[in-house]
Amino acid sequence: MIRVVLPAHLRTLARFDDDVIVKVEGPATQRLVLDAIEARFPMLRGTIRDHVTHKRRAFVRFYACEQDLSNESPDAPLPDAVAAGTEPFLVVGAMAGG
DSSP: OEEEEOOHHHHHHHTOOSOEEEOOSSSOBHHHHHHHHHHHOGGGTTTSBOTTTOOBOTTEEEEETTEEOTTSOTTSBOOHHHHTTSSOEEEEEOOOOO
């Protein structure tokens, strides 16, 4: 079981007030975790990654175990602590401006 922390605006859209717990088959990867989130909360499709290309949206970042995983391959294994459920996978809305 993987614990996913979503930003407040996505939790509101999903009508879910807590961390999301998802189960993935096989090795835990960004792709499988996001697939599981979108399957459970279809209203989030296209908000975290593009509908067609499935690439991460520009103002969304992924973190786990104090590491920025945003530019990692979506099929790269997540850290062991995330796969074990002891550390969360964080989806964070990036800030822009100057």
